[in-house]
Structures are given as structure tokens and as C-alpha cells.
Amino acid sequence: MRARIGILFFRLMALLPLGGVQTMGSMIGRMLYRLGHREKHVTRMNLSLCYPDLDDATREQMVREVLIEGGRSLAELGPCWLWPVDKVMGLITETVGIKHVDAADARGKGVVIIGPHMGAWEVAGVWVSQRYPGSPILYRPPRIKGLDPLIVKARERTGSRLVPVGRRAVAELLNALHRGTGVGLLPDQEPKQGTGVFAPFFGIPAYTMVLCSRLVMKTGATPIFIVAERLPDAAGFRLHLLPAPEPLDTGSVDTSVAAMNRGVEACVSINPVQFQWHYKRFNTRPPDEEGETGFY
Secondary structure (H helix, E strand, O other), X not given: OHHHHHHHHHHHHHOOOHXXXXXXXXXXXXXXXHHOHHHHHHHHHHHHHHOOOOOHHHHHHHHHHHHHHHHHHHHHHHHHHHOOHHHHHOOEEEEEOHHHHHHHHHHOOOEEEEOOOEEOHHHHHHHHHHHOOOOEEEEOOOOOHHHXXXXXXXXXXXOOEEEEOOHHHHHHHHHXXXXXXXXXXXXXXXXXXXOEEEEEEOOEEEEEEOHHHHHHHHHOOEEEEEEEEEOHHHOOXXXXXXXXXXXXXXXXXXXXXXXXXXXXXXHHXXXXXXXXXXXXXXXXXXXXXXXXXXOO
16 A cells, blocks of 8 residues: 555656655655654754754754755655656756766776765766666665565666665676776665674764775775755756765775765765755664664
């Protein structure tokens, strides 16, 4: 039932222009702020941890804006998944930093495109698929299994090849990088136990995937961070392409992962309320911290 409702919702959103989609998303976000106790609690806790100097009124306003932006992100999945690819690409009205990708491609050692969950990350994913046709994209099936066929079809229509998380996926990503092409990953959610390390994120230890770092260290590929920032008044999206603020291919894996998280922080600074703060980013805690259920 949840899958059917979700599919119907996304199909309805795909019938609307971007302005209508974002208006619906704003309504969902405002409803979450009024009624979504869990989302509001997690957002408030994350912002308290990462922006401790904000006064209560400013933080609460930010909580509201985060949930409204989150509602817009949800509603935009319909167009991102169901519109023609060229129509989705047309939503990108400005691109900042393309020179960094051009330089990375010229090196010929592959490019790891690192995109956090902020703004319209599905729009960013479509851009990656058009820049690197046929490249493998790491894929984790959704919790609502009935949505899986829709998501797979939507993402593969762009020319990407979805590979489920696992050993085969790592091999596919490495092969693509050795061919000098690009691959895309989302680095900002907790990996399975035993596949990550703790690294600072806004000064708080966060259990973080090591895959991006290992790919860069093994292949010499260039890491590039990507954000599709939502513009006001349904004016589309500004695509940001940022070089890593620090090298990811020097030192230890721990050092590299910490540098990657600083890259994600740089992405967040572009427009903090468009980051997915309602995700339990700090749920897993280091062994030396008391408690086992995180801050939530």
C-alpha cells in the first residue's frame, strides 16, 4: 500500500511544472514541521550539535526551513524520475566549477563525483550520468521494496548502470576508474557496521564510509564534490562542482575520510538548510562514548 501511494504521488508530481512541485513540497515540509515529531527532533538535535553557537530562535527557524526544503526534495523526485532526461537537465540553469571536472578528466585517471544528500541530489545524479554515460552508480535498494522497480527504471533511463552495494560494486567502480571515466557516490549516510570509520563531521565523530577514500587511493582518481542547489522562485538549480579542499589520496584511510567529511562540510556551507539534517547522521557512536543509541 505504501509503495502504491508513493508511486501515485510521484506520478502526480511529474504532471506539474517545477513551481507547482516545489509548492507542494513546501506544504509537505510545513506539515512535517507541525506534525513530524521525529523529523523535527532529529533536525533540531543535529543543528544543536553542528551549530552550537546559534541562539534558540535562529536554530528553530532553521529547523523549519530544513523541513520545508526536505519536502521540496521529496516532491522533486517525481520529475527527476519521470520527466525526460533532457527536461531534467534543463532545470540546471547555472553551473559553477566545471573547470575542475574538465581538468580531472584531462588527467585520465578517473573522477570520483561525491554528492551529499542536499538540494536536488537526483538532479546532480542525472548530470553525472550524462557526463559519464554508462558509468556504474552505487545503489542501495529502498526500504519500501515496492518502489525499487520505479527507482531502478528511472535511474537507468539516464544511461547509468546501477550496481547494488557489495563486492561486485567495488570491482565495477574500480574498473570504471581505471578506464578513466567517472563514478558517483553519496558519502554522508552511515555505512554497514565494519565498513566505515569514525571521522569528524562538524567536529562530531560520525561513522563514515571509506569507499570514496579507497577508490581515490587505489586509482589516483580525482575527487570532485557536487551539489545541485535549489534556487528561489522555481528558477531551477545551480550546479556546484568543487575540488576536494584537501587531498584524499595521501596518508591513512582515517586521514582521507576526515578530509572527505570536510569536503561535505564545504558543500553544506553553500546553503545549509538544503542539507538533509533530518537524517540520524550521528546515530552510531564510538566505543569510548557512553550509550549505544546515539544522540537521538
